[in-house]
Amino acid sequence: MDIEKLDIDNIIEIKEIRKRLIEHPDLLSMFEILIIMCNNRINTEKIVDRMELEKNEDIDNFLCSDSDDD
Numbered sequence: 001m002d003i004e005k006l007d008i009d010n011i012i013e014i015k016e017i018r019k020r021l022i023e024h025p026d027l028l029s030m031f032e033i034l035i036i037m038c039n040n041r042i043n044t045e046k047i048v049d050r051m052e053l054e055k056n057e058d059i060d061n062f063l064c065s066d067s068d069d070d
Contacts, residue, residue: 014035021028
């Protein structure tokens with residue numbers, strides 16, 4: 001996944017929306033919550049995309065049947 005470049009137009013649009021919602025505190029609050037949720041989602045997706053699976057060698061050795069215990 002490519003990292004999306006920050007678009008200054010988006011920031012300006014968000015500021016404009018906030019200005020218009022200032023007279024409607026409930027809507028402004030909902031908008032702020034939505035922005036927080038979106039940011040969290042984007043950050044979580046980036047973390048998951050960068051995570052690598054770790055190989056657990058202890059389990060591989062445990063399951064190996066090369067010993068005389070058979």
